[in-house]
Amino acid sequence: MTNERRVLVHPDKGALSGSVAARFITKMLDILDTQAVAHVVLTGGSMGAAVLEAVGASPARTTIDWSRVHFWWGDERWVPARDSERNDEQARTALLDSLELPAGNVHPFPASDGGLELDEAAEAYAAELAQHGVDGLPHPIFDITFLGVGPDGHIASLFPHRSGIQVTDRTVIPVRNSPKPPPERLSLTRPVINASQRIWLVLAGADKASALGLALAGASRDEVPVAGIKGRKRTVFFVDGDAAAEVPETLIARDY
Numbered sequence: 001m002t003n004e005r006r007v008l009v010h011p012d013k014g015a016l017s018g019s020v021a022a023r024f025i026t027k028m029l030d031i032l033d034t035q036a037v038a039h040v041v042l043t044g045g046s047m048g049a050a051v052l053e054a055v056g057a058s059p060a061r062t063t064i065d066w067s068r069v070h071f072w073w074g075d076e077r078w079v080p081a082r083d084s085e086r087n088d089e090q091a092r093t094a095l096l097d098s099l100e101l102p103a104g105n106v107h108p109f110p111a112s113d114g115g116l117e118l119d120e121a122a123e124a125y126a127a128e129l130a131q132h133g134v135d136g137l138p139h140p141i142f143d144i145t146f147l148g149v150g151p152d153g154h155i156a157s158l159f160p161h162r163s164g165i166q167v168t169d170r171t172v173i174p175v176r177n178s179p180k181p182p183p184e185r186l187s188l189t190r191p192v193i194n195a196s197q198r199i200w201l202v203l204a205g206a207d208k209a210s211a212l213g214l215a216l217a218g219a220s221r222d223e224v225p226v227a228g229i230k231g232r233k234r235t236v237f238f239v240d241g242d243a244a245a246e247v248p249e250t251l252i253a254r255d256y
């Protein structure tokens with residue numbers, strides 16, 4: 001098995017979200033066949049909710065014992081609970097509210113109206129990750145981590161030319177003055193993300209083509225943060241044709 005990065009191209013956004021959802025359900029079945037519990041990281045952004053909606057629309061979702069699945073987030077916008085800008089709120093609406101999940105399986109980042117300051121919120125999420133740590137690590141080893149990619153190449157809330165992408169001594173960071181609104185955010189750090197068994201990046205649209213092309217051509221993670229992302233077993237870029245426009249043909253596999 002190779003853990004080289006792969007690019008899987010789909011004809012359009014609908015095909016992309018449907019294909020990722022089907023693979024997710026199949027992979028979860030495989031994982032839960034050999035493990036008691038699975039840990040999954042969800043993403044915000046344009047494709048995050050689309051994939052979860054496609055999972056919710058699939059009759060095959062009933063084959064999974066969701067009570068054995070824990071959901072975490074790669075990043076969060078520092079806004080009040082239930083705000084529609086929150087990544088967790090989008091995921092609840094798209095899928096989680098329709099699943100039979102023990103409340104303890106859902107691990108949202110703290111919200112801005114929860115009584116904590118931003119730094120305290122980062123520490124609180126780090127402590128929650130540590131409660132589920134394995135192999136001496138202060139965090140779970142995630143089975144599948146979903147990531148979106150911004151047009152500037154950011155993943156989670158780790159932005160180009162900011163210190164966050166270089167942080168290796170913490171699992172969670174507060175983000176201030178984010179170039180993308182809202183300005184305050186919380187994010188997992190690169191070592192936690194890269195400790196995931198599988199990282200599935202889902203991106204669509206011509207505005208993502210340059211970042212993806214640069215990342216795969218060897219740009220630095222400081223310049224294009226997604227360039228620094230690699231899972232333990234698999235790193236797959238699930239993309240549409242527009243996002244794949246600048247990917248070298250030799251790296252492309254087509255799903256049609």
Ligand SMILES: O=C1O[C@H](COP(=O)(O)O)[C@@H](O)[C@H](O)[C@H]1O
Binds near residue numbers: 047087147148180
């Ligand atoms: O703000 C965010 O943006 C990125 C990418 O979003 P997209 O809409 O350009 O796909 C997302 O991955 C991240 O989770 C989110 O907080």
